[in-house]
Amino acid sequence: MSDHRPRHWSPRRVLVTRSAAEQPHATEILRRCEAAGVPEIVLLPGDRLTGLRGDTDRETYARAKSTLAVVVAPPSARRPQPIPPSADWRIDLARGCPAHCQYCYLAGSLTGPPVTRAYANLDEVLGEIPAKLGQGTVTSASPTRAHEGTTFELSCYTDPLGIEPLTGSLATAVARAGSGAWGNDVQLRFTTKYDDVSDLVGLDHGGRTRARFSVNAAPVAERFDGGTAPVAGRLAALRRLALAGYPVGLTIAPVMPVPDWQQAYGALLDDVGAAVEGVPGLDLTAEIITHRFTPGSRDVLLSWYPRTKLEMEARDRTAKRSKFGGIKYVYPREVMAGLRGWFTAELAARFPEVPLLYWT
Incomplete structure (x- = not known):
């Protein structure tokens, strides 16, 4: 794994809105984009993003996915929101993701072309954190997890590491937390x-x-995780950060009962074990999320990936309603029970010191 070269996203163009260009962090983003050799960097005359739509859904998708937009997060996007079961609060460094995962969690939840928007007003975004310290329902109020402090999820609507070489936003947030700026x-x-x-x-x-x-x-992963780093590369990166003293975690998602799934996921756990072997003071957690979809996300995904082999048949699922009346389709009860039983037993046997934070 040590010989693997990291996977980088290379957008074809960067659009910078007028208001974003006035923000100090935009200078760093533009420096990084120029160093990365982005072929087209456009400073827009206003704050409206243009040129993202094509003649077809596929063309619009391709244009948007090859574009990084540097914008200003409005007050509504800066306001922390509860995000159980992951963390007390959500803080968004960006919205949108450069990957091409055929089960994309963002499909149907973000409107318009799937462009990745990086926020240039980073100080304002991070400035929302102090007001929420000591509050929340996931770790702040949990007797078993209060030692984690108030938790802030940075990846609800983006993959911050995927765009980090172009933005530097994640490193800024990590360094600020590490300095004790928020206690x-x-x-x-x-x-x-x-x-x-x-x-x-x-x-x-x-x-x-x-x-x-x-x-x-x-x-x-090999069939549905388009435009991402190979799993072996991700595990090598996990090991590298764990050796640097970071708390680390596994998010096994989305779990699917593919043919011979026990052997397939057993091999994955073997690879995890090899990746963390010998790490001193390892602080590792696990989170497991089974595959699910909504009627809206299914329609969007089929427009993006019309030839996908991803199983999204409502008749083979169980419909669950949210408290707001929305519908999502999950695996039937007996399938979920089988998956949960196997993962719970295997994690406990292989990694007895690793807490399973949640299963969903």
């Missing part, structure tokens, strides 16, 4: 499918950021 009782958290951790390894992180890597069995 000792705070933890930043992010999940990623990328593996370039060079910006993070040498930081004085103070143990206040948990880096979680989203991994999956080979039959799922």
Whole structure:
């Protein structure tokens, strides 16, 4: 794994809104984009993003996915929101993701073309953290997890490591937390499918950021995880950060009962074991998320990936309603029970010191 070269996203163009260009962090983003050799950097005359739509859904998708937009987060996007079961609060460094995962969690939840928007007003975004310290329902109010402090999820609507080489936003947040700017009782958290951790390894992180890597069995990752780092690269990056003293985590998602799934996920856990072997003071957690979809996300995904082999048949699922009346389709009860029983037993046997934070 040590010979693997990190996977980088290379957008074809960067659009910078007028208001974003006035922000100090925009200078760093533009410096990084120029150093990365982005062929087209456009300073827009106003704050409206243009040129993202094509003649077809596929063309719009391709244009948006090859574009990084540098914008200003409005007050509504800066306001922390509860984000159980992951963390007390959500803080967004960006919205949108450069990957091409055929089960994309963002499909249907973000409107318009799927462009990645990085926020240039980073100080304002991070400035929302102090007001929420000591509050929340996931770790702040939990007798078993209060030692983690108030937790802030950075990857609800983006993969912050995937765009880090172009933005530097994640390293800024990690360093700020590590410096004690928000006190000792705070933890930043992010999940990623990328593996370039060079910006993070040498930081004085103070143990206040948990880096979680989203991994999956080979039959799922190799078929559906487009535009991401290979799982082997993600595990190598996990090891690298763990050796640098970071708390780390596994996000095994989305779990799917593919043929011979026990063997496939068993091989994944073998690879995890090899990746963390010999790490002194290892602080590792696990989170497991089964595959699910909504009617809206299914329609969007089929427009993006019309030839996908991803199973999204409502008749083969159980419909669950949210408290707001929305519908999501999950695996039937007996399938969920089988998956949960196997993962719970295997994690306990292989990694007895690793807590399973949640299963969903």
